[in-house]
Amino acid sequence: MSSAGLLVARDPALYAWDDALREQDYLFACYEITTTVDGHAAALGMAMEQSAATSHIAGYVEPTMLLGYSIRVRMVRSLGQAVPVVGSYQLDTPVYGAAAGAGAQRYQIELAVPLRLLAGKPAQLWNVVVGELPRLGYLTGFALLRADLPASFGPGPGFGAEALLAWSAHGAGPLLCRSMRPAVGVDEATMARLNHDVLLGGFDIVKDDELQVFADFATFASHVRAMLVARDAASAATGLRKRYIANLICEPWELAERWALVCELGVDGVLVAPWIQGMGTLLQLARQRRMPILAHNTLGELFSRNPGWRVAPAVLAQWLRVLGADLIVTDGDFGDTPGDADAQAALAAARAPQGECRAVLPILQGGKQPDGLPRYRAAIGSDAYMLIVASWVDHHPDGIATAAAQFRAAVDGQPAAG
The missing domain is CATH 3.20.20.110 (Ribulose bisphosphate carboxylase, large subunit, C-terminal domain)
Structure with missing residues (x-):
């Protein structure tokens, strides 16, 4: 945790975009959210929730194992104050941190989703790109604005x-x-x-x-x-x-x-x-x-x-x-x-x-x-x-x-x- 009580990942680099990564290995999903926490903390929690939230288990899991599987935060942009669409709540899990007392703020967020997480499967597409994001208690507004599938993901129209x-x-x-x-x-x-x-x-x-x-x-x-x-x-x-x-x-x-x-x-x-x-x-x-x-x-x-x-x-x-x-x-x-x-x-x-x-x-x-x-x-x-x-x-x-x-x-x- 930070001194402000917001979520801080144990391995922040695991969830941060790096220009050395290959863009063609990722699907870029753009969201607009309303949240009761800082936008960067919210984006980090979203990335962790939908990929590799646990980066260390002593004797079993090390962060290097997860490098190609973690969702990366590519952009967070503040859009100002907003009215919540739904109520907020807090859970005691790694993707929540501690509750913040600020009013609802609106942000645009871009997450880089490894295509290997999707495996070319439509059910997994829903599961990863949306999945449990709408149940995160600190999200009080949620919209997936863009997530363009590469043409290789499907056959396209046959006719x-x-x-x-x-x-x-x-x-x-x-x-x-x-x-x-x-x-x-x-x-x-x-x-x-x-x-x-x-x-x-x-x-x-x-x-x-x-x-x-x-x-x-x-x-x-x-x-x-x-x-x-x-x-x-x-x-x-x-x-x-x-x-x-x-x-x-x-x-x-x-x-x-x-x-x-x-x-x-x-x-x-x-x-x-x-x-x-x-x-x-x-x-x-x-x-x-x-x-x-x-x-x-x-x-x-x-x-x-x-x-x-x-x-x-x-x-x-x-x-x-x-x-x-x-x-x-x-x-x-x-x-x-x-x-x-x-x-x-x-x-x-x-x-x-x-x-x-x-x-x-x-x-x-x-x-x-x-x-x-x-x-x-x-x-x-x-x-x-x-x-x-x-x-x-x-x-x-x-x-x-x-x-x-x-x-x-x-x-x-x-x-x-x-």
């Missing part, structure tokens, strides 16, 4: 925006997709008719809703086959290839069998829920390069929506891209509410040049209508996006097929993107 835009009859976006609503209580034949008619009217794609539930494999298989029959009938009637994206949100023991089936039957794409199923599920399927993968946003806003306690949307988008997502979902009001810096940062993370890593196709959803098309284009900066539309076509007074045709006409009637 990406360019290939997906070819799903349009015109080879350009926006793609029109209807999510299968209502997600529950509708029999298979009715859902197949809904899909057929909206595709016949001019939509490019139908997708399972994330809330659809299949009690067993037989129910899932029957549903998928029925939706494919509807897809193929609409393709034959229009002379245009229509698409179907199947729901693979399921338990770990169900995934392999369901994945094998959709690959065998010729499903066009699948949706998974990385924030529920784990990002490793996305990585596992993406490595196979069988079909495009929609990384659904369900549960995701729990990580990002509170600005004082979160993982920034741009971080989540960049991770999904590197791990193999071909499509990701934008914020619910994206395209309707201008000037959302978080949403634009996430969009940039999904599309900005990153070596050979393909761009992800963004999805806009949530009450989208034909008269919003100029706003959606302005928000995206092009027509390279997918629109998921259900409410507008479902509630149209002239029926779903007519509504789909009108939305199709609105898309086709737009002036070419500049």
Whole structure:
């Protein structure tokens, strides 16, 4: 301990950045925290908590063993006073030191995380870069602002925006997709008719809703086959290839069998829920390069929506891209509410040049209508996006097929993107 009662590591050099270290061996994670202790002490505690907090055990552990495994503090910058988001508490462990009496202060901190701690595994990425940091009692505000994965961490999108835009009859976006609503209580034949008619009217794609539930494999298989029959009938009637994206949100023991089936039957794409199923599920399927993968946003806003306690949307988008997502979902009001810096940062993370890593196709959803098309284009900066539309076509007074045709006409009637 120091005379001020704040944490001092027994081996401070073990947790300090050294310019002699190789940057390519590290992931640089930038945090914004509010804390009741000095910012340097807080950063040191964060580094120790998430790597090698114990550097000496007599007869067993020496600090030289840990040189390549310790997280290093690279930067601490004061941002002034702040209002705590959550309460603080104190524990008697090496990463706490003694409590400080100062009011809450805000800091930006950069930690250098050895890539060997992550081992190329998505679960370990969460475990190390976030892990138990939010439970440190002296952190009263927490945000992971940046932690760019190297492209080598994952396969990247197997198909990406360019290939997906070819799903349009015109080879350009926006793609029109209807999510299968209502997600529950509708029999298979009715859902197949809904899909057929909206595709016949001019939509490019139908997708399972994330809330659809299949009690067993037989129910899932029957549903998928029925939706494919509807897809193929609409393709034959229009002379245009229509698409179907199947729901693979399921338990770990169900995934392999369901994945094998959709690959065998010729499903066009699948949706998974990385924030529920784990990002490793996305990585596992993406490595196979069988079909495009929609990384659904369900549960995701729990990580990002509170600005004082979160993982920034741009971080989540960049991770999904590197791990193999071909499509990701934008914020619910994206395209309707201008000037959302978080949403634009996430969009940039999904599309900005990153070596050979393909761009992800963004999805806009949530009450989208034909008269919003100029706003959606302005928000995206092009027509390279997918629109998921259900409410507008479902509630149209002239029926779903007519509504789909009108939305199709609105898309086709737009002036070419500049």
